[in-house]
Amino acid sequence: MNYDIIIIGAGLSGCSAAIQLGQLGYRVLLLEQNHYPIHKLCGEFLSIEVIEIFAKLGILDRVRTLGAQPIHRAYLTTASGASFRSQLPSTALGLSRYQLDLMLFERAQSLNVHCQDLTKVAGVSGDLAKGFLVSTNKGNFTSRLVIGAFGKRSPLDRSLARQFIQQKSPWIAYKGHFTGVDIQDVIELHSFPNGYCGLSQIETGEINVCWIAHQRVMQEELDPELKIPKSLGQNPVLADRFRNMQQTSVNLQGLSQITFALKGNFYNDICMIGDTAGMIAPLCGDGMAMALRSAEIAVPLVSQFLNGEVNVNNINKFKQNYAIAWQREFQTRLQLGRAMHNCFVQPVLAHLGVNICHAFPFLGSWIIGATRGGAGQSKF
Numbered sequence: 001m002n003y004d005i006i007i008i009g010a011g012l013s014g015c016s017a018a019i020q021l022g023q024l025g026y027r028v029l030l031l032e033q034n035h036y037p038i039h040k041l042c043g044e045f046l047s048i049e050v051i052e053i054f055a056k057l058g059i060l061d062r063v064r065t066l067g068a069q070p071i072h073r074a075y076l077t078t079a080s081g082a083s084f085r086s087q088l089p090s091t092a093l094g095l096s097r098y099q100l101d102l103m104l105f106e107r108a109q110s111l112n113v114h115c116q117d118l119t120k121v122a123g124v125s126g127d128l129a130k131g132f133l134v135s136t137n138k139g140n141f142t143s144r145l146v147i148g149a150f151g152k153r154s155p156l157d158r159s160l161a162r163q164f165i166q167q168k169s170p171w172i173a174y175k176g177h178f179t180g181v182d183i184q185d186v187i188e189l190h191s192f193p194n195g196y197c198g199l200s201q202i203e204t205g206e207i208n209v210c211w212i213a214h215q216r217v218m219q220e221e222l223d224p225e226l227k228i229p230k231s232l233g234q235n236p237v238l239a240d241r242f243r244n245m246q247q248t249s250v251n252l253q254g255l256s257q258i259t260f261a262l263k264g265n266f267y268n269d270i271c272m273i274g275d276t277a278g279m280i281a282p283l284c285g286d287g288m289a290m291a292l293r294s295a296e297i298a299v300p301l302v303s304q305f306l307n308g309e310v311n312v313n314n315i316n317k318f319k320q321n322y323a324i325a326w327q328r329e330f331q332t333r334l335q336l337g338r339a340m341h342n343c344f345v346q347p348v349l350a351h352l353g354v355n356i357c358h359a360f361p362f363l364g365s366w367i368i369g370a371t372r373g374g375a376g377q378s379k380f
């Protein structure tokens with residue numbers, strides 16, 4: 001075998017797994033189709049639970065030096081004019097994916113990890129008993145184990161014939177960086193018919209603007225003044241933000257077919273982490289923390305396998321242990337996230353929900369806290 005382990009995708013979960021397995025001394029190959037740095041579609045709002053993980057991965061000082069923006073408050077509004085302000089349960093951070101993914105990739109490169117970018121994986125064959133063959137545009141590689149960390153949706157899902165890829169999803173998202181409004185120390189979430197939009201500051205001082213909407217919103221005519229689909233302009237606060245903002249990104253990033261389905265922890269004996277296993281609704285702002293955490297859950301089990309503690313007779317038990325650990329940690333959060341997403345995109349439910357949070361602030365704060373993992377004693 002060329003490698004002990006091949007990791008497909010050098011996003012947050014893939015880099016995190018590569019760094020940890022590299023630190024343990026395994027022969028790791030990390031494959032990424034893009035070349036960093038690149039802008040990625042994301043709200044760029046990080047839960048505090050990532051701080052401890054950044055420290056373990058050895059990037060916390062760099063995150064601090066870059067000037068990640070601390071965020072302490074949330075502001076929710078609806079198209080009907082309802083609003084709710086709350087303290088976040090703990091400090092969150094605004095940091096661009098342009099910097100974060102690069103930082104993690106460079107950290108993996110600095111360890112004993114073979115990192116290969118501009119390498120697109122086209123197929124994977126083999127199994128845990130015999131080993132794997134990974135085919136790419138740069139040739140074939142072999143390993144004892146493969147981790148799938150290739151994100152929300154990839155052509156690789158189709159070539160592996162994963163079931164979720166057969167189902168169409170109507171959710172489309174866009175993201176860009178803007179200036180012109182003063183949004184400091186707060187994550188703003190503005191609901192509009194069939195979607196919502198998040199705004200928060202990143203390390204450059206720019207505002208990251210990211211919205212997700214049903215495809216029918218994206219088919220609407222643009223508001224002639226605001227140059228956004230008319231539904232977004234139905235939220236008066238959001239309309240006001242767009243009236244005053246100027247886009248600094250050259251292009252907006254866009255992504256369609258976003259699904260919140262559970263996709264499975266193992267598929268064809270490939271261990272899935274991050275969004276490849278399942279993504280939480282963006283409203284919760286916890287997907288990046290979950291991606292990093294899922295790598296933390298997988299690594300000790302993968303290490304047991306590579307150490308020879310798993311044999312052909314207990315491979316199923318090994319796969320089951322990962323599924324149980326993953327579900328124990330994420331299942332409730334994912335369900336709550338889906339329910340919140342479904343409420344926030346429907347004007348009547350969004351109005352009702354935000355008004356209830358306004359009347360009972362402790363309930364609103366509890367819901368915000370329940371969509372994320374423990375903050376521990378993390379300080380930034």
Ligand SMILES: Cc1cc2nc3c(=O)[nH]c(=O)nc-3n(C[C@H](O)[C@H](O)[C@H](O)COP(=O)(O)OP(=O)(O)OC[C@H]3O[C@@H](n4cnc5c(N)ncnc54)[C@H](O)[C@@H]3O)c2cc1C
Nearest residue numbers: 009011012013033043044045121150151274275282287288
């Ligand atoms: C609209 C929206 C807003 C969001 N906002 C937030 C937020 O504010 N806060 C938050 O915490 N989370 C947010 N998320 C979720 C978050 O972006 C993801 O959960 C997180 O990026 C998952 O990381 P990952 O490592 O699983 O995947 P990714 O970061 O997507 O990495 C996957 C990598 O795999 C590579 N890849 C794919 N296919 C191949 C292939 N065949 N060969 C080689 N490489 C391949 C890709 O290029 C990519 O680099 C948001 C999601 C959406 C959709």
